[in-house]
Structure formats: C-alpha cells, structure tokens
Amino acid sequence: MSSSDQTSFLENVNLCFDRAAAAIELPSGLAQQIRTCNAICEVKFGVELRGGYEVFTGWRATHSEHVLPVKGGIRYATFADQQEVEALAALMTYKCSIVNVPYGGSKGALKIDPKKYTQDELEHITRRFTQELDKRGFIGPGLNVPAPDMGTGQRMMAWMADEYQRLHPTDINARGCVTGKPVHFGGIQGRTEATGRGVQYGLREFFRNPDDVKSAGLEGTLEGKKIIVQGLGNVGYHAAKFFEEEDGAKIIAILERDGALLNEEGLSVEAVFAHKQEKGCMEGFSGAQFVPGGAELLEHPCDILVPAAMEGVITQENAGNIKAKVIAEAANGPVSYEADRILNEKCVFILPDAYLNAGGVTVSYFEWLKNLSHVRFGRMDRRYEEAQGQAILDVLEQALGKPVEGAARDSLLTGPDELTLVRSGLDDTMREAYGEIREVHLSNDKINDRRTAAFALSIKKIAAIYESMEL
C-alpha cells in the first residue's frame, strides 16, 4: 500500500537509501547495485475450493543475494502488491545487515483475505503457494527462508515446512526452510514475542543513552512514560504488554482498525487484548474512552508513539501535528519520507523500523541455526553451568559461614534454558546495533538522524561484502 503522500512505499525506502548513500563514500555504481531488487516472481495458481476453482496471486522478491539464504516474511493481505513486496524485501536487506544477521533480504505476499477461509482451506492454499515457490527456487533452507508477517502465523509456517519436507524428503535441513514455526515443529522459544521484545530492548537501549534521551526532550527511564500504540496484533500487543508489565510505562491509548481506546491513567494491555479477542473490536471496553476511527490519536500528546500496524500511517498530512517526542517504528514503513523530514525538523527522535523491528528476523536467525544444528539451545551447557554455579555457591557459603538465600542463590543454580538464551542473544543484538548506528550518526556530519545513520551503516557493510566478491 502506498502512503497518502505522493511517493509510494518503495520510493520512500529508495529515497531513504539515496540520502544515506550520498552521505558516504562508495565506488561508482555500487549504491545502485545494492539498491536494485535482484529478482521477483509473481505466481498465479489455482486451488480447488468449495466445489470449484479459485485463482490466487502471490509474489516473492529476492532483493539482495550478497549473503545467502535470503530472508523475509510472507504476508496475507488483500492490499498486497508487487511494489510493496519489493519495498519490504529491500528493507529486509538493510535490516539484516544493521543487526548483523547474515541474510540477504526477501519478502513475499499472497493477495488474500485469510479471514474469509476456513483453516482447512488456508492449509490447502498455503501448501499450493509453497509448491509454486519451490518450483521457482524461492524457498529452501540455503536459498530463501520465509517467516510470518501480517495475516500469517505459526500454523502457516508449519504447513509450509511440512510441504517443503514432503517435496524434499532427503533434505535433512528441510525444516530450516521457514522460521516462526511452532516449537514442537522445529520452532524456537521466544519467536512469537520476538519483534515486540526487540522493540522493548531497542527502547531500553535508547534510555541507556542520556544524550539521546535529552535530545528527545525526555529524561529518566521507560518507567511512567506515556505511550500510544497503534495496532494490537503480534508486534503491538507484545511490545505494549512488555512496556506496561516489565518497564512500568503507561499505555495511554491503543489504536485499532475500528477505533481507539484512551485512558490517561494507563490501560491494562492484557485486558484490552482479551476484549479484542472476544469481541473482535475495541468498542465496548469499559474503563477507557472509545474514539471511533481513532487515527487522530496518533496526534495525541504522549512521550512515545509506537506505530505497530502497517506502513504509511504518518504522512505529510499528519506529521506536523504529531506531539510525541519519540517515534518507535515497530511496523515497517509507518512514516513516509516527507513525514520523516517534517518530524526531523521538529526534533522528534525516530527509532527507525530497519533497526527497531529487527527482533523477529534476529530470533528467526536463531531458529534457523537451531534447525541446522539439530539441537536445542542450552541442551549441552545448562546442567554444566548449574554445576559451576553450585561450586561457586559452596565456596561462598563456606567463606561467609552462612547459606546464600533468595534471588542470588536461584540465579547461581539456574543454568540458561532456550528462552533465556534467545532473549539474551536478542538483547545483545539490539544493544550492539544501537551503538553502531549511534556511532555512524555522531561520526558523520552529513548525517542528521538515526534512520539515515542506520541505512548508511547497512550500506557500508553490504558494500564491503560486494567489494570482496567478483561480480
């Protein structure tokens, strides 16, 4: 979908790229090579449904193959189109490079409203889509690895993995052909929450940098900060829940398709989510003001605005009215290029999508590594680490002459399980990348914002790989 600015989502991504490429030194033509989408396939396939046939259209784009496999989500949406897929594939290339995940970028979509089909029908359609992608070399553990995105989830990834395995029965790594699978089917603990968790870790890191916090006109930590979230889907729900329950932030408004809920004292994310699950909408939730439509609440005063629904929601039409001090881009492409310029002039601190929502692909990378190594994280070392902790505890207790109790004891005697390791790896990834982006920003006086810095960082890394390859 294009934003309501004149520029499309793809043009927005390319404009951001061009602005960053102009700020760094590159051999002639290399920026163009990096920016170009390498391949895109459109498939049209028939599926036998409800006593007849229905034809579906889908796409898979491979943006850059400077590293393989390429990686990116598959979305099921009625508004999906080729340009959007190309834009999202390009963002994936930059995102993976920013967070040091060794993949090229890809993305896919199927033009479909998944709500109109039964589970059995969706399974049939998803398996057919997988066959089409497989025929054309657009899926495979060493080649192209999809993941969930809007309108898709764990169950669909399991169907895709199963179909791929059926087509390639001797491929021992077949399950690594998609990520975001259920844990019992080759998935990894912590994948479902990963993008929201990464948004939390990214914002926590922002608050660990007092200069950044000050430049946004804020102080302190996430505690007590007023946050508005748009979209209570996978990403928005998890991010909002973690901010509220773990960081003590106040979620003062949640915007959904039918309208928004507003409560300056803070909403219970879990209660709102349960209401939405039960009623399918926001209206009727007690303890908050319901604002029909609700998009105007993007302009409501708050400390942090978290667009976590879809692209193109902040454009030149509403950017000037935004009152948030920080925009944390949990969704892909929520701010258009023109809006980005307006917001930067207003000194709104933007944590860009290509960095902030990289938690999903980071944990997908961990899942893929688990699939290729055929062993769960923590299996080899958990009990060993507990034995080490016990040895330290024995020495400590002997020296102190009394038992060590409480959290200190528990922490020494608990070896890391898979979820702990996944969160630790994600936290490390988000912190490292934040520092790298910050460094690029502060060391280049042609760069004025974190989005341009993030793009420049990624272009530099990809350029270094291309320069070592023979093209």
Ligand code: NAD
């Ligand atoms: P989702 O389908 O689970 O949730 C999206 C939510 O936003 C839904 O609840 C939907 O009703 C709501 N919504 C849609 N349009 C809206 C609008 N105009 N106003 C208010 N609410 C609206 O999707 P998701 O997986 O949470 O993805 C959300 C965004 O995050 C997308 O831009 C996606 O590309 C991006 N993203 C997702 C992941 C992931 O791991 N799921 C990773 C990186 C980026």
